[in-house]
Amino acid sequence: MLMIGTGNKAVALAVRDAKPVVVAAYPITPQTEIVEEIANYVTDGSMDARYIPVESEHSSMAACIGAAATGVRTFTATSSHGLVYMCEMLHMSAGARLPIVMANANRALGPGWNIGAEQSDSLSMRDTGWLQCYVSTAQEAYDTAFMAFRIAEHESVLLPVMINLDGFLLTHITQPFETVDPEGFLPPTNTPHAIDINHPGGYGTLTKGTEHFRFRWDIERGMRDSVAVIQEVEEAFAGRYGRRYDMVEEYRCEDAEVVIIAMGTLGKEMEVAVDILREEGVRAGSIRIRWFRPFPAIDLAGREVVVIDRDYSFGFGGVLANELRAKCGCRPFSVIAGLGGQEVTYDDIASFVRIRTEGGEHWFGVDA
Amino acid sequence: MYEIRLHSRGGQGGVTAAKVLAYAAFLDGKYATATPLYGAERRGAPVVSFIRVDDTPIRVYSQIRTPDLVIVLDHSIMQTVDVTAGLREDGVVLVNSPHPVEVKGHTTYTVDLTSIALSLKMVLAGNPILNTPLIGAIAKMGIISRESAEKAIAETFSDERNVMAARKAFEELKI
Numbered sequence: 001m002l003m004i005g006t007g008n009k010a011v012a013l014a015v016r017d018a019k020p021v022v023v024a025a026y027p028i029t030p031q032t033e034i035v036e037e038i039a040n041y042v043t044d045g046s047m048d049a050r051y052i053p054v055e056s057e058h059s060s061m062a063a064c065i066g067a068a069a070t071g072v073r074t075f076t077a078t079s080s081h082g083l084v085y086m087c088e089m090l091h092m093s094a095g096a097r098l099p100i101v102m103a104n105a106n107r108a109l110g111p112g113w114n115i116g117a118e119q120s121d122s123l124s125m126r127d128t129g130w131l132q133c134y135v136s137t138a139q140e141a142y143d144t145a146f147m148a149f150r151i152a153e154h155e156s157v158l159l160p161v162m163i164n165l166d167g168f169l170l171t172h173i174t175q176p177f178e179t180v181d182p183e184g185f186l187p188p189t190n191t192p193h194a195i196d197i198n199h200p201g202g203y204g205t206l207t208k209g210t211e212h213f214r215f216r217w218d219i220e221r222g223m224r225d226s227v228a229v230i231q232e233v234e235e236a237f238a239g240r241y242g243r244r245y246d247m248v249e250e251y252r253c254e255d256a257e258v259v260i261i262a263m264g265t266l267g268k269e270m271e272v273a274v275d276i277l278r279e280e281g282v283r284a285g286s287i288r289i290r291w292f293r294p295f296p297a298i299d300l301a302g303r304e305v306v307v308i309d310r311d312y313s314f315g316f317g318g319v320l321a322n323e324l325r326a327k328c329g330c331r332p333f334s335v336i337a338g339l340g341g342q343e344v345t346y347d348d349i350a351s352f353v354r355i356r357t358e359g360g361e362h363w364f365g366v367d368a
Numbered sequence: 369m370y371e372i373r374l375h376s377r378g379g380q381g382g383v384t385a386a387k388v389l390a391y392a393a394f395l396d397g398k399y400a401t402a403t404p405l406y407g408a409e410r411r412g413a414p415v416v417s418f419i420r421v422d423d424t425p426i427r428v429y430s431q432i433r434t435p436d437l438v439i440v441l442d443h444s445i446m447q448t449v450d451v452t453a454g455l456r457e458d459g460v461v462l463v464n465s466p467h468p469v470e471v472k473g474h475t476t477y478t479v480d481l482t483s484i485a486l487s488l489k490m491v492l493a494g495n496p497i498l499n500t501p502l503i504g505a506i507a508k509m510g511i512i513s514r515e516s517a518e519k520a521i522a523e524t525f526s527d528e529r530n531v532m533a534a535r536k537a538f539e540e541l542k543i
């Protein structure tokens with residue numbers, strides 16, 4: 001059904017259509033609309049789920065862990081301080097191989113208090129074992145949140161998935177999007193290690209180094225295998241519903257000499273900057289990274305790279321820039337922009353390309 | 369792309385007006401986005417919303433700097449905020465005011481939305497409801513169709529007076 005609504009509403013509808021059995025939630029700006037909408041669907045009967053209002057984000061993830069451990073589909077949503085408050089439970093859910101799906105509205109962490117868009121919250125949860133996807137439109141938010149359940153629950157993956165939306169910029173914008181007929185796309189959950197009261201066993205018990213090591217390796221194996229699963233699910237989605245996604249979204253890259261790389265809404269707005277630069281005779285292109293974990297293989301050989309981070313790893317650099325340096329062996333011009341919802345326009349993005357230096361770093365609005 | 373910047377005061381329904389306007393444009397078969405600009409708003413403080421309408425998907429999330437149309441839901445805002453900042457040379461202004469307002473260098477339309485709301489006793493928490501009559505005025509300017517305007521309002525609000533208010537504003541605005 002074609003409609004118009006906010007990014008938050010798109011996520012809530014995707015969750016409705018995925019039919020989770022348990023949703024545990026605690027409200028936080030700017031994701032609150034997601035769990036409010038879901039609460040409405042449960043109340044009006046359009047969703048047959050158990051909705052558990054909890055007292056904190058640590059508890060919302062704990063409730064999802066308990067529910068997912070019984071083998072049922074679960075969902076929660078959070079943002080910023082809520083996300084980092086559930087940090088311990090993020091490690092727990094990935095370690096226990098529970099395919100929980102969560103939406104995170106990317107928002108700055110205080111102090112100073114700020115509710116604007118920033119990706120430092122989810123990127124600081126980089127090493128928890130969660131898959132992470134960054135979306136750029138309400139349509140992509142709906143489609144990806146819906147697909148996320150099939151990816152997380154796949155027998156080769158069995159890891160939780162976090163869908164990230166830029167706070168306010170995407171959570172609160174009203175855009176057209178289309179929901180799908182969900183029937184048959186998501187197979188029933190089949191968690192091989194689900195708690196079975198007829199066969200009691202230990203769960204999360206003490207493990208020695210050797211076993212622990214194997215569990216860690218198994219998480220990494222699931223993460224590596226998830227690349228093929230993501231592509232398989234995105235292909236199945238495209239085949240049935242016509243909208244195609246990939247690990248990254250490339251724009252005018254074929255003959256590009258300089259490539260802009262970013263995630264989230266900046267990754268969409270930068271396409272307009274590419275058009276402006278092309279008109280000036282600059283052979284520019286852009287690569288929007290959708291899946292950050294697992295990190296995609298990107299061939300940047302022979303290209304100049306400008307990367308925009310709406311985040312920062314203090315004492316090192318922009319997180320995305322760091323990943324690209326390590327994974328692709330490039331020396332990008334690293335731009336730090338948009339922290340705390342700082343306004344960044346397509347003209348600004350075009351200007352980043354004009355002032356690029358190999359291996360340089362530029363703090364937008366701070367550096368002259 | 370047609371870009372609209374809407375100035376209002378917190379509590380006047382500007383954010384909802386932006387959504388309904390985008391919805392009406394969507395019903396016309398256009399691609400439309402509506403974005404509220406969040407800050408430290410409170411009731412009565414000046415707030416801004418942005419609406420973009422185009423024939424193709426809109427890839428821009430940043431604020432509107434050079435609007436084609438500026439809408440002012442409360443003319444007193446013009447004393448403290450430069451509502452014409454960045455307005456395109458051929459840009460148009462629409463003001464809710466009981467008296468004709470002139471903005472130098474720009475075609476300016478005036479419509480008394482407040483009186484329309486009060487005549488229908490449309491008041492919420494002490495504020496006249498301005499967003500639905502506003503949609504009627506915008507339809508008169510030809511930015512959205514009258515049919516889509518009425519459909520968008522009827523599907524958003526159950527109270528029939530909202531569509532009546534839009535019709536009244538459509539009739540009263542002189543183009």
